[in-house]
Amino acid sequence: MGFNAQIAQVFEQMAAMLELTGADRFRVNAHSKAARTIKDTASDLEPLADDEKELTKLDGIGKGTAAKIAEFARTGKVEEHQELLGKVPAGLLDVLDVPGLGPKTVKLMWDELGIESVADLKKAIDAGTLAGLPRMGAKTIENIKQSLEFQESSGGRLHVGIARPIADSIVERLGEVEGVERVAFAGSLRRGKETIGDIDILVTTSDPDGAMDAFRSMSGVTKVLAAGETKSSVRLEIPDEIGGRFGGDAGAGVQVDLRVVPSESWGAALMYFTGSKEHNVRLRERAIKRGMTLNEYGLFEDDGGDGPPQKRGVTPAASESEEDIYRALGVGWIPPTVREDRGEIDAADAGGLPELVTLADIKAELHSHTTASDGAMEILESAREAKSRGFHTLAVTDHSKSSAVAGGLSVDRLREHIAAIRAADAELKGISILAGSEVDILGDGTLDYDDEVLAELDVVVASPHAALTQDSKKATKRLLRAIEHPLVHIIGHPTGRLIERRRGLEPAMDEIIAAAVEHDVALEINAHWMRLDLRDSHVRAAVEAGCKIAIDCDVHGPGDYDNLVFGVETGQRGWLTKDLCVNAWPKAKLHKWLKKGRG
Ligand SMILES: [Zn+2]
Ligand SMILES: [Zn+2]
Incomplete structure (x- = not known):
């Protein structure tokens, strides 16, 4: 974990523990706000740790917080955090993570029943002692039980790429129910977050009972959790075609809530x-x-x-x-x-909210694989798919030689492939097919092909694939070296993270961004929902610095073009505008930029 992630976690835990020990709301909020600010900050705070002035320039970092950051940098600990850890049992923080349990209830369970861990909580449910607490009816206990089961089997949050098609299909089905006037999903899914806890659906309807019935009897419902007049909750299994297609990451399914709201309050x-x-x-x-x-x-x-x-x-x-x-x-x-x-x-x-890039603005895919490496489509097949989506440009960027497991191309095979791409480009009208490579950034920051070879390519996407656990300093050096290379256009999935699976590189993102601006290199938002790399907070820092951003689907099969929405929403979450997004540029402007460093 990098410095920022460590100190953010300290503040998060402090907020939770302060709440459990009955501190006032203001102190609790100050700590959770500090955690959020630190997580959103692209620059490494460690070198700034003894510079109170610099730290307090950050929104949400006051003098007290700054002093704690300094203390952590100096000693590796925050005294107050340690004191709280001494007061609050560690297992209680896990209890707080159970969906539906707020700090007030958790505190009550702790004070009255001595519940200090999830195991204690289960025992109390089984023994019936939980029912002795105020406002703890049979229904509430049943909900806690189910949350515990769900948490165990699913690991919690669902990738947006799995939740979104499910929500879309529910919205479509409910839209066909008689009486339903309006239907939409809300929640973190609507905000385009990378993972979501549950799906929230709202409807307005002239026949609430009809909508509720239809919802609770949808195919795929494994359990009805609540069936009220204006709200129903169900557990839905992840359809095979979604779970299966995306590697079966479906767990125990997903909770979906439906609320009927008055038409005038929509x-x-x-x-x-x-x-x-x-x-x-x-x-x-x-x-x-x-x-x-x-x-x-x-x-x-x-x-x-x-x-x-x-x-x-x-x-x-x-x-x-x-x-x-x-x-x-x-x-x-x-x-x-x-x-x-x-x-x-x-x-x-102040009228200063920028006009954000939209799905319809994207006219080029600059990162795609074909059967030459680990893709499923031939060049023309992929190009027709891109063209059908209204794109003016497709860059074919198969893997370089070091990515042997992904069928990376030797120099000879690459040259043959370039010829095949040129032929395809001549054959298919209405879209430009460019010859490129997704070239490995090796552990030391050198690239996987010689400059002479790279110069033959229209598009160079340089990406880290191996050595993704190297320390922060090495990672920074490695990426900087690739950015400084005069033939590189785009840094692909810059950290190599996989959401909830692999942390990836943790470079000093502000240095990476500054170098990308200086060398006119775009940083990629890889739109695959397992990656979304750059993440939203880093996009925001990049946009503020005037850094170019590429939103790419990293196409391996035809369905991957559908992931674009997740990349665009991540861009929007980072306040990305059309003019900084190279895929949204008109063809002439994009192609002119791609000529950089080439003759
Ligand atoms: Zn890659
Ligand atoms: Zn790729």
Whole structure:
């Protein structure tokens, strides 16, 4: 783990433990905010650790936090963290991770029943002692039990690439149910996060019972967890064609919640259930400053009355669409992908929220494999697929010789392949097929082909594939060397991480970004949902530095072109605009850029 990841974890644990020991909300929030800021920071904080001035420039890092960062850099520990660890049993933090259990309940279980671990919790459920706690009905206990089972079998979160097609298909099915007027998924899935906990669906309908029935009896439902008047929850198995296609990462399935919301509150509900929690807190604060109240039913003028305004028959100032509500709060509509309380509300307020790159903007795929290495399509087959999606350019970039398991090409085979690509380009009209390579960045930062060979290629994507556990300093040096190479266009999946499977390289991302800007190299967002590499927070840092970004599907088979949406949403989460995204450029501009360093 790099320095930032370590210190962020310390702050996260402190926030949780402070809450469990009954500290005030302000202190708890300050620690979780610090953890979030540190995680989002692209630069390595270790060299800055004794520079309080620099540290406190970061949003969410006050003097106290800065002192703790300095202490951690100096001693490898934070005294207050150690003290808290002495007070809070380690196993209690795992209990806090059980879905549906908040700190208040966990604290109560700890105080009253001495529950200090997940094992204790299970014993208390079996022994029936949990039922003795206030507000602990049979239904709540059953839910905790199921959360525990689910957590054990699934490992928790689901990749966005698995959740999205499931959500799309539910939305489609519910859209066909009689009476349903509007249906959409909300939650972190709508915000384009890389992993999600569960799927939230909202509908408006003239026949709530009909929608609920249809939902609970969908094919694939393995269990109905709740069946209320306005909310149902089910456990859904991951369809074979999704789980199977993507390597069977399906676990025990996914929880899906359906809520029927009043038609006139659609916008307010969609906003509320899309989140993020932090974004919504900011919006509610903004509403209060303007003498209003915001909840999932609408934005209301504060009339000083008691109780929720919708229950007192107060007409909302805005509620039917998200646009109306944002407008009434004095900001333009904010796309879901940036609703993370990372400055989006202030930016929108000042009219400075950038126009983000969209799926429709992407007109080129610059990273693709064919049967020459480990792809499933011939050159022309892939090019026809790209053309059918309206692309003007496809770069064929098969693996280089060191990636032997992926069928990497020897220099002789590469030259034959270049000839085949040129022939395909001449044959198929309406799209340019470029000859490229995904060339390995070796452990020391040298490239896997000689310069003479690289100069024969139209596109060079340089990627790390091996030695992905090397330390941060070596990783930084390695990537910098590749970026400085005059023939490199794009650094492919720069860290080599696999989400929830492999940490990958942890280079000093600010140095990588600065070098990429200096040498006019684009950093890739690899759109495969197992990678999403660069990650959103690094994209944001790159965009702020004016670094070019390539969004590529790393195509191996025809279905991989469908992953583009995940790359685009990751780009949006990093505030990426069209002008910095090379795949969104017109053909002439892109091809001119690709000529760099070549004659
Ligand atoms: Zn690769
Ligand atoms: Zn690749």
